[in-house]
Amino acid sequence: MxxxxxxxxxxxxxxxxWRSSVIAELERFGRDHGVSADWPAFADDWRAGYPAAMDRVRRGELPWTKLDGLHRMILDDLLAAQDISVSDEDAEHLNRVWHRxxxxxxxxxxxxxxxxxxxxxxxxxxxxxxxxxxxxxxxxxxxxxxxxxxxxxxxxxxxxxxxxxxxxxxxxxxxxxxxxxxxxxxxxxxxxxxxxxxxxxxxxxxxxxxxxxxxxxxxxxxxxxxxxxxxxxx
Missing domain, CATH: 3.40.50.1000 (HAD superfamily/HAD-like)
Structure with missing residues (x-):
């Protein structure tokens, strides 16, 4: 061998x-911005969205995109679905939870x-x-x-x-x-x-x-x- x-x-x-880390950060985000959601489900949906996003790159629907970019696209869609509006700076800080x-x-x-x-x-x-x-x-x-x-x-x-x-x-x-x-x-x-x-x-x-x-x-x-x-x- x-x-x-x-x-x-x-x-x-x-x-x-990843899951506990992201949920904890989402809960802080909610407190800081005075918004509420089912944060565990939000974290699960965020993670679940990235295989489909990668497949869009494989099919040529998107150019090569690093994971930060895919995560941000999914996050923006999830925030919009929850009718949560924050600054681009705050959204980008949240997106970088995957770095932490x-x-x-x-x-x-x-x-x-x-x-x-x-x-x-x-x-x-x-x-x-x-x-x-x-x-x-x-x-x-x-x-x-x-x-x-x-x-x-x-x-x-x-x-x-x-x-x-x-x-x-x-x-x-x-x-x-x-x-x-x-x-x-x-x-x-x-x-x-x-x-x-x-x-x-x-x-x-x-x-x-x-x-x-x-x-x-x-x-x-x-x-x-x-x-x-x-x-x-x-």
Whole structure:
């Protein structure tokens, strides 16, 4: 079996708790502006809107657009649907909540351990500035920040996975994708990468079942990053 030389991490939901972070910021936004809404549902709708927005880029309906731009388009539509009117400056500050997401409790400690043995990088649809600012905010100790923005292809396009391996100068099967989303892992596996499924049962809120995976479908199944470090000998 080929030796793993690098680990590439999906970020939203895998490394950071996007939902709780966004809900907390939306609640502050509501208090500051004297408006109310079902903020958990607003957060879910904001996140749910971005796959369709990416597909518009893939179909050529939109030019290549970094994730900040897609998030802002979705946000503007959601605010309009709620009849919430704020300044462009305030809307842009809210949009950048995705730069200020908080990590899961095990993320930083687990990454520090894994970093001792492997090159660790992001491989996210988030743009480079978003991922860099998030790392600064959350204390994420990446060796480098790799984004779909660098390839002009969002995951799950194969170009993102293969491009990450090429930038790190490793073979695809020397790179392991770590993610909480089986669909992402399946696309990485199909591109020749190794795979680690880290289950995040609270990503979409309490009482929701994590996406299922078949027994043995991925190279590693872990409960969190500390368990992943144990299994990978870090």
């Amino acid at each position: 080929t030796v793993i030389r690098a680990l590439a991490f999906d970020v939203f939901g895998t490394v950071v708790d 997401l908080n990590p899961w409790p095990d993320s930083v400690a687990g990454l520090i351990r894994l970093k001792q043995r492997y090159v660790i990088t992001t491989l996210s649809n988030g743009n480079v500035s978003l991922l860099t600012n998030m790392a600064k905010h959350a204390g994420l100790p990446w060796d480098c920040v790799i984004s779909a923005e660098l390839f002009g292809h969002y995951k799950p396009d194969a170009e993102a996975y293969l491009g990450c391996a090429a930038l790190l100068d490793v073979a695809p099967d020397e790179l392991m994708l770590v993610a909480a989303h089986p669909s992402d892992l399946r696309a990485a596996r199909d591109a020749g990468l190794r795979t680690a499924y880290v289950v995040r049962p609270l990503e979409r809120g309490p009482g929701r079942t994590p996406p299922p995976a078949e027994d043995g479908e991925f190279d590693v199944l872990a409960t969190d990053f500390l368990d992943l470090a144990d299994q990978l000998g870090a």
